[in-house]
Amino acid sequence: MNILVSGAGIAGLSTALDLGVRGHQVTVVERAEHLRVNGSPIDVRGDAIGVTAEMGLLDGIRAKRVDMSERTRFVDRDGTVIARVPNEEANDSADDIELPREDLTNILAAALPPNATIRFRESIDALTEDGDGVDVRFTSGGSARFDLVVGADGLHSRVRKLVFGPESDYLRHLGLYVGLTELPAEDFRADDIGKMYNYPGHMAGITGYHDKALGILLFRSEFLDYDYHDLDVQKRIVTDAFAGHDEWEIPRLLTAADADPEFYFDSVSQIHMPTWHRGRVVLVGDAGHCAALLSGRGTSLALTGGLFLAEELERAGGDHTVAFDHYEKRQRPYVEFAQSTVDDGGNLLVPATEEEITARNTRLVSRPGKNAAGQGVSWSR
Template sequence: MNILVSGAGIAGLSTALDLGVRGHQVTVVERAGHLRINGSPIDVRGDAIGVTAEMGLLDAIRAKRVDMSERTRFVDREGTVIARVPYEEVNDSADDIEIPREDLTNILAAALPPNATIRFRESVAALTEDGDGVDVRFASGGSARFDLVVGADGLHSRVRKLVFGPESDYLRHLGLYVGITELNSEDFGDDDRGTMYNYPGHMAGITGYHDKVLGILLFRSEFIDYDYRDLDAQKRIVIDAFAGHEEWKIPRLLAAVDADPEFYFDSVSQIHLPTWHRGRVVLVGDAGYCAALLSGRGTSLALTGGLFLAEELERAGGDHTVAFDHYEKRQRPYVEFAQSTVDVGGAILAPATQEAITARNTRLRSLPAKSREPKGERA
């Protein structure tokens, strides 16, 4: 089959790989001019570990493992450590793998077969289905016809909007926003990595892996109506949210936000759809069932979703109606579980009150510290 995949993130690349190795002709379109590799490390958990083994990528992924989350500790306004996060608070089991987004992205892209290609600076502008196929008009002005279209274009999916309607119909805001900025590694030492400072409803943190250092700014807020493609507006939202706080390293983090040409900002939200397919169009990953970063399972859902979709198409002999239904039945339990786990993460990272911050610190200090042997390269 001739299949279009919209989006070259983890969901798009893994789906393209799973479809490509099964003989489909796959075209991936990506609005950016390059692979999207910015952002904090991500997790491969549970059955997704077996998925990467089936893809032949598990050894490569383990070789790039980092332990960023395991070294997280909370500090006061002076930078003194007041609580540490035990391993069990951020991982389900010792088999979980934390890996930089760029490493997993590059591993997936390098594994694509010749019949799966990526077209950068291209995106879907319109879709027209006639029952036998889907005519796609691209933002560049070109057009092409495909047997199936896979929307793997993230939380703000254009494919989902075209086929299922406005994002507001399906988005569930969890009351938080997050910004991530790259920091100059020469300005922040090893002691800074893995530190997080809270004041009520806010978290400012510094983390890092390999030679990269990142600043993370998380804050509680009601839903904000903003243009997610207006970078300056996003920077202003974050800077205003932390305005007036000169303690710890907040001013330096805000200065980095202001200067970052690839600053990442988004709401912490989920997508809830009654179905992930309509006609010859199907959604995978955050486009269909974003669980939000607080779940720590978005990457795993992308990996299982791509594999299940490809397997069901193969089992159904190309009958997309049967395949899409079976894909949903297999993937739905994973999504429901992941989406149900987010409350704990928000309470740990950004407690709403000073009393909640103090209670969290007291609880963490009471937990026994445990560790494990490294399974791969550690940052």
């Protein structure tokens, strides 16, 4: 089959790989001009570990494993460590793999077969289905016809909007926003890596891996209506959210964010849909069921979803109606579990009041076996 995949993130690349190795002709379109690799390390958990083994990628993924979460600790306004998170609150199991997003992205891209190609600086403008196929008009002005279209284009999916309706119909805001910025590594000591500072409803942190340092700016807020393509607006939102606070490293983090041309900012939200397919169009990953970074499971859902979709198309002999139904029945239990796990993460990382910050720290300090570890959170999708 001739299949179009929208989005070259983890969901799009893994789906393209799973489809490509089964003989489908796959075209991936990505509106950015390069693979998106910014953001902190991500997690491969549970059955997704077996999925990467089936894809032949597990050894390469394990070779890129990092221990960023194991260095996470909470500090006071002067940077003094006051609490750590016990190991049992960090992971599902000892088999969980944390690795840089860029490493997993590059591993998936390098494994694509010749019949799966990526077109950068391209995205979908319109979709028209006639029962036998889907006519696609691209933002570049070109057009093409495909047997199936896979929307793997994230929380703000264009495919979902075109086929299923406005994002607002499916988005569940979790009351948080996150900003990520790359920091000049030479400006921060190794001891700074992993420190997180809270004041009510806010968290500022420094994390890192290899030779990279990243700033995290997380805050509680009602849903904000803004242009998520306007970088200057996003930077102003973050600056305003932390205005008036000069404790610890907040000023330097805000300065770095303001200067970062690839600053990442978005709501911490989930997508809840009654179905992920309509006609010859199907959604995979965050486009269909974003679990939010607090779950630490978005990457794993992207990996299982891509494999399940490809397997079901193969089993159904190309009958997309049967395949899409079976894909959804297999994937939905994973999604429902992941989406149910987010509340504890938000309360741990961003307590709403001073009293809740104190209670969190007291609880963590009183726990036995306080090895350095961090909540199972992936800061980027």
